[in-house]
Amino acid sequence: MIGTASVVAGLSLWQLVAASGRLDATSFPTTSRIAGAGVGLLANRPFWSALGHTAESWALGLLIATVIAIPAGLMIGSNRFLFASTRVVVEFLKPIPVVAILPLALLMFGTTIKMKLLLVAYGALWPLLIQTTYGAHDVDPVVADTARAFRLSYPRRLGFVVLPSAAPFVATGLRLAAVHAFVITIVAELVAGGQGLGLMMFMSDNALRYADTYALAFIAGLLGLSLNFVLQRLERLSLHWHSSQRIEG
């Protein structure tokens, strides 16, 4: 209730400021114009087609990151030697922002979906890897010993002992990675190329339709927001049995 009220207040404030003429009219369209542009976009096919491309890149990139990060994280987290060995590499690569990799990705793959996948996967990899590693650290030694006593194979041990223990962290990591991946997809499209919402923003700029650009940015923000919200609910729902401190990021 309060949340909705505050949003309405914010939007109205924007409307007033934009309409007052103190800001340049073309660069700062009023909320009503942006809303109108937004409705116009949603009603036409090109938007949904672009959204499809964005979603495709996002989903595939996230999948690639997951397939690499979760097994790697489980292994690294549960094994002291692996953890110590990979620490320097991870600490060095982790802070390299995706924007720095972007030119390289462009050079390697051009403005194709492969370029986007490289960037999205790279960006989503780290939060997921780090969270999974952290979660795999604290496995109950009794359970681990029992599994070893029963001669469970290494992959089985990872899957049945380490993974459930690390589950809340993995879930948080997935959520962070998913939202991060979405932002990266749009940024890659906006700055580098490839079909999707980002490209649409670029084109509406070139067509002097700035209200469209704002509307698209707003929609992108909303999508990211919803993604986070939905994943949070799912997380809480599926892990209600697991009581542990979780890391928000």
Next chain:
Amino acid sequence: MKGRRRALAIEIWLPVSLLVIWWFATKNGSFLEFPPVRLIFERFREEYFFGRFSSDVLPSLVHLALGYGIAATLGVAGGLVIATVPWAEAAASPYVHFFRALPPPAIVPISIILLGLGVTMKTSIIVLGAVWPILLNTIDGVRGLDGTLLETARACQLGRRYRLTHVIAPGAAPQIMTGLRSGLQISILLMAVSEMVASTNGIGYLLLLSQQQFLIADLWAGMIYLGLLGYLLNALFNVGERVVLKWHFGARVGGAL
């Protein structure tokens, strides 16, 4: 003594091996996108240590320090306030989550028009991106405090400000640290991004220039620079974190976290 050497060996064998492999794989310069490592180091030395240290590296770091500092202050202070005032979180929450999900390049054009091209714009972009994880983690940290602890503090008639600084803040400190760490990462990212538009200097500017003029070794040098910077800052942060938490751990009013 042997233990320490062994520990060091475990930590460096992988990075060193990767470096060696990378060196030899690219030695001939047969891959356009992967120039010889030696060339990259050369360009790195030229650009980042001598040529452009004062003109590009230093200003970037200044923006980073300013932006991160402001974001940290706003985030922690704001988070403490929001967590303790009942309706504040509900009101702020949509904005926090929304702006967190906005792609940074979307904010840049407005920032240019409103804030210009200088320190203000760049610092603001960093703040606008880095403040959210700090804010959210602070709120979470306060939320996660033991209820009994807070009740006890209130029952002991401890003043509001005293409660805030001696009970709540220390209690939430570990979580706040997590947020600050996250904020640092984002600050580094936005430092680079903010310098890619409307800039005449800075690490982001150098990266962009290298890309647009296809100076690939320079590009790699820039990536390595960012990696090093992040590594160093994170290491510094870890040291700082240990100091802060140790101090607060001692000052906390009972209760295990």
Next chain:
Amino acid sequence: MGKMKVWVALALVVVVALVAVACGGTTTTTGATATTGAPTETTAAAPTETTAAAPAELTTVNVGVIPYSGMGVLWLGDQKGFFKDHGLKLVLVPAESPAAVLASVQSGQEEFGFSTTIPLIHAVAAGLDVVAVVPNDGTVSSTESSTAIIVPANSTIKSAADLAGKKVAVPALGSEIDLLVHAAAERAGVDPNSVQTVQVPFPTMWAAVKAGQVDAAGTTEPFMSQAIADGAKNISDAERDILGGYNVTAFVTTRKYAIANPQIVKAFREAMEESITYAKDHLDEVRTIIAKNTGLDPSATKTMSLGVDLNPKFNMDGLKAIGNFMVKYGFIKELPPMDQIVLPAS
């Protein structure tokens, strides 16, 4: 109960997005998706179209383009079937900068690509294998201006001579407009190094000028007309005056591809030359297709300057002059040989 509803609604959003993946993700990469919602007009690229009277087999080529108003000739030529007549089926792949297109062509993702000549020369100087094949629309018009340096109406800057020590917005560093600003200043007797060029994206330029964040901006159509309609003053038709008669846009390929596929390259070149020749006498059709494929208002496209002399051949001296400018202002160290910049017509 209210919270439950919100959750359901948001879950719906995600589901819808996933459905959109299923529907949207299967379209082939056709450039020029009009934001107005009109279906794209490039016939050769539409995946569902059955080419009726086409020759037996068409070779599909991927062409990198930037979906802006400069692509009019290609779009029109494609629509008129010139490429089909030469046995080519075009798949247009959108990108946002010449550097991105050049990267795509270099990496083999695309066979041909649009680029402005200055990034092309940068690329060749940096060792990339790309080379120009055919002009995009022709040479810069010596009469009409489509690129200019603008200032606010009340500015103290009256001409290029007043640019000393000023901050000028350009779309990209080391770009054509960056070069033009330097050249215009020099021509007016100002030390080009005293002019500070700053990168600002085209859509933001005029607003930044008005807000006083930069003193002037080097801009192009359609942003130029929009700014002038809003009160901007044009202090220098730099492109027309300095680069008039030169090529600033072209289509490129890699030398590797050209050696392996001389027939396809020849076909592309001839189809493009035909398109340019046709466009010369049908400028209104060019404007129409620009409006349709970019989403620009037709009234804007009718009045904006196209700024080109539609000339299907390269002006080699002009390209060399551009290269020399680039060396002079420190964009590149030395000019590569001309046959690495433009593919010699065999």
